[in-house]
Amino acid sequence: MATPEKINLLDFTSEKLKAFFLERGEKPFRATQIIKWIHQHGVDNFSEMTNVSKALRAELEEIAEIKPLEVAIDNQSDDGTRKWLLRLADGNCIETVFIPEDDRGTLCISSQVGCALDCTFCSTARQGFNRNLSVSEVIGQLWLAKNLLQPDHQENRVISNVVMMGMGEPLLNFENVVDAMDLMLDDNAYGLSKRRVTLSTSGVVPALDRLRERIEVSLAVSLHAPNDELRDQLVPINRKYPIKELMASCLRYMDGKAAREKITIEYVMLEGVNDLDQHAKELINVLRDVPCKVNLIPFNPFPETRYKRSSNNRINRFRDILVDAGLIVMTRKTRGDDIDAACGQLAGQVSDKSRRDVHFARIESS
């Protein structure tokens, strides 16, 4: 008889682990102990959980495991950016990127294998959609990065911020992403503040409305165009949820939050496509009533793309128009150019070499 597959405890939030232990006749505080061992101490072996009874450890050994993701490629850029290609149990690969800066360390996490949304400037989109990641595969990226970057698990945090901005549209993997973010905020797990966990969406409006009911984190929106005609081309989900609807949903999400909290508006700078003065002026109108900061992202070219990165002069001119209108604007530094840090590039190279089973998910089914 085949041995039953073990339960991966990385799939459990604190609440779900409590329920799991209650079902087995154990006290709920066991869940807190074990969540701390897994996520605070980075333990993947029950024998190290010294405050858990031997009997329970033996029982867990039989039925459960803490199964980390496997590192397929570990690239480090000259600027300190580190990018991992991680192999999942079914052979698919995803990417996770760590970006160190003077005052913070940001981990960019993937939520899906590939992506169905087909944004025309995106390297991940070229791979199509394969499947959603499980909770353990989403939180497992943070678990692994923390273990690799901070093996001593000391107090000071190497990873201070997490952005759900890697491969995939997080709101199309709603339940698993919410559970993973729950662990990021959980004081017994990673204890990050809600201002330091950011979900980035291209605008799945009904899911964004649901998110508000479930969890409070920071919000980033991949806008990339100031009018529907252009955004329909660049971010095709706009045909279903146009800019006005998206902005209204963002305002609902922000309703009741402190005035200092702002939505990050992501805007990739594509030469001659969305970077003209008239686009900046239209953008000012779109964002007039939205509490936001704008992040201008120099395009990171990848093979076979039709787009080019806007020149620095053009980006500066675009920024100045927005700033003169009173908007808060940052220009993202290009990072990790030497290690293909554009989202989806590394996984794209690997999957291009092997035959992949690509299932194009229908947006309508979300």
Ligand code: SF4
């Ligand atoms: S930009 Fe984001 S939502 Fe659009 S195709 Fe790429 S991964 Fe998907």
